Every structure is written in C-alpha cells, then in structure tokens.
Amino acid sequence: MNTLEENLDRVIRNIEKARLSVSGHHIVKLVAVGKYTDIENIKTLYELGQRAFGENQVQQLEIRVKELSELPIEWHMIGTLQKNKINKLIKLNPFLIHSIDSLELALALNKKLQSSNVKLSGLLQINSSQEATKSGVETERAIDIYQAIQAQCKNLNLQGVMSIGANSDDRSEVQRNFKTTYTVFEKLKKNGANICSMGMSGDYELAIQCGSNLVRVGSKIFR
Numbered sequence: 001m002n003t004l005e006e007n008l009d010r011v012i013r014n015i016e017k018a019r020l021s022v023s024g025h026h027i028v029k030l031v032a033v034g035k036y037t038d039i040e041n042i043k044t045l046y047e048l049g050q051r052a053f054g055e056n057q058v059q060q061l062e063i064r065v066k067e068l069s070e071l072p073i074e075w076h077m078i079g080t081l082q083k084n085k086i087n088k089l090i091k092l093n094p095f096l097i098h099s100i101d102s103l104e105l106a107l108a109l110n111k112k113l114q115s116s117n118v119k120l121s122g123l124l125q126i127n128s129s130q131e132a133t134k135s136g137v138e139t140e141r142a143i144d145i146y147q148a149i150q151a152q153c154k155n156l157n158l159q160g161v162m163s164i165g166a167n168s169d170d171r172s173e174v175q176r177n178f179k180t181t182y183t184v185f186e187k188l189k190k191n192g193a194n195i196c197s198m199g200m201s202g203d204y205e206l207a208i209q210c211g212s213n214l215v216r217v218g219s220k221i222f223r
C-alpha cells in the first residue's frame with residue numbers, strides 16, 4: 001500500500017469514528033486540500049475514490065481545474081479571495097467558495113456574477129478565534145451579515161459557514177471557537193444554512209465533535 005492510500009484511509013477512519021460519536025446520522029464530507037502537493041498525487045487520490053478537492057489560491061485552482069478537466073472533480077475554493085481574482089474564479093465555476101469574508105466581497109462577487117448571469121454557492125467565513133491574522137467576519141456580526149448577503153446578493157447562494165480553528169495548543173480554546181461557530185450555524189439553519197466547514201489536519205476530529213459536517217484536510221493526507 002502506498003503512503004497516500006494509507007494516509008487517506010487513516011483520515012477516513014478518524015472522520016468515521018468522530019462522526020459516529022456525534023450520531024450515525026451525522027454525515028461529514030472530506031475535502032482534500034491539495035496546496036502542498038502536485039497534480040499527480042491529486043490524480044492518485046481521485047483514483048482512490050476521493051472526489052472533493054480544495055485549493056487556497058485562484059492561480060493554483062485554475063491550473064488544476066484545467067489540467068484535470070476530464071475528471072468529475074468537485075472543486076472548492078478555500079483561501080482568501082482577492083478582488084482582482086474574482087473574474088478568474090467565476091470562470092472556473094467552483095462547486096463552493098468557503099471564504100466569503102465580508103459583505104463587501106460578497107457584493108463585489110455578486111456584481112460580477114450578475115453580469116455573467118451565473119450563480120455561485122458559498123460560505124460566510126467567521127473569525128471566531130478573533131485572530132488579527134485571520135480573515136472572516138466577527139462572530140457577533142455573522143448573522144446580520146449573512147442575512148444582508150442573502151438579501152443583496154441574489155447570484156450568491158449562501159450554504160452555510162466556514163471557520164479556521166484557533167492557532168493554539170490549547171484544545172479547549174480551539175473547541176470553544178468551534179462551538180461558537182456551530183452555534184451561529186445552527187441559528188442560520190432557518191436561513192437555509194446546511195454546511196458547517198470547520199476542521200483541518202490538526203483539529204478535524206475535534207471540529208466534527210463540535211458539529212462540523214465538512215473538513216478540509218491537507219497535510220495529514222499529502223505529507
């Protein structure tokens with residue numbers, strides 16, 4: 001068995017254990033984050049059955065979407081989106097953008113989507129750890145901003161929320177932030193939210209225990 005296969009199997013088993021500890025009905029999607037790896041490894045993972053892949057840069061996403069266009073891969077844009085990359089991203093027609101981190105960005109995206117007459121699904125990124133280095137809206141403003149985007153951005157389909165765990169060795173702090181994000185997600189269910197994207201290589205099991213139903217895992221698979 002090669003390492004990639006072992007890594008993927010291990011991550012899938014861990015996700016399975018964590019989700020079952022929540023409920024047999026708690027379904028979790030794995031998005032494999034390819035930013036540390038090359039196209040060949042993405043292909044290998046595809047052949048092992050993985051279908052959803054994430055990239056954090058539009059440039060990299062573009063190269064991969066084009067090179068792997070013959071494969072029915074579900075592409076996720078997970079990194080900060082610069083305004084000057086909006087047109088490029090829209091042309092790539094990703095399955096989901098996780099990183100809508102302000103009303104301003106949503107409005108800019110919506111404007112371009114409208115003029116191309118296309119729709120895009122996305123998540124509102126919440127900065128629940130309140131770290132200055134992280135993007136995302138403040139937790140306290142998340143619900144208002146979510147509803148404002150829904151009201152003003154008809155070509156954006158908001159599907160839920162995304163958050164990056166605190167950069168901390170203190171598990172209880174990371175857990176607190178995940179729980180905060182999950183609480184916002186629950187309140188937004190009546191607005192149609194159905195995706196709670198939380199958890200990366202260091203904290204995906206904890207995130208699932210806090211209610212995440214989508215994890216973005218890179219290094220634990222590809223390194």
Ligand SMILES: *Cc1c(COP(=O)(O)O)cnc(C)c1O
Nearest residue numbers: 033056078200201216217218219
């Ligand atoms: C890189 C990245 C990930 C994956 O990180 P790992 O710790 O390698 O699993 C997840 N989400 C975002 C937004 C990223 O940029």
